[in-house]
Amino acid sequence: MTRAIDPAEVEFIAIRAQGPGGQNVNKVSCAVHARFDVKASSLPDAVKERLLAMHDGRITRDGVVVVKAQESRSLERNKEDALRRLQELVDQASIVVKARKATRPTLGSQRRRVEGKVRAGRIKALRGRVAE
Secondary structure (H helix, E strand, C coil), X not given: CCCCCCHHHEEEEEECCCCCCHHHHHCCCCEEEEXXXXXXXXXXXHHHHHHHHXXXXXXXXXXXXXXXXXXXXXXXXXXXXXHHHHHHXXXXXXXXXXXXXXXXXCHHHHHHHHHHHHHHHXXXXXXXXXXX
């Protein structure tokens, strides 16, 4: 049920990249901040709720996902990278986790557990001082 993000809903802001790059790094804005407003997007409501509930540092309190891409020296490649990473985040939020149904341990598994504990206790009891 993954839905592709509409690039028109993403705001791209060109910024100067960090790191090496010589004189070029101080002159050219080739890194990108991709801002995606989850609440105003065309995503289904269930996906929006799961996305906003994620504990991810890239999601602000206002419900805006900010992805920074600065791997490439090309602005276009950084835009593509930011859009791809944003899509991965939305795909992750679109997965519905199945609720776990509580079950009781079987009688055999309970007995095996206790027998293992008794066996370990006997081995530990033999570790004491040797009486003469």
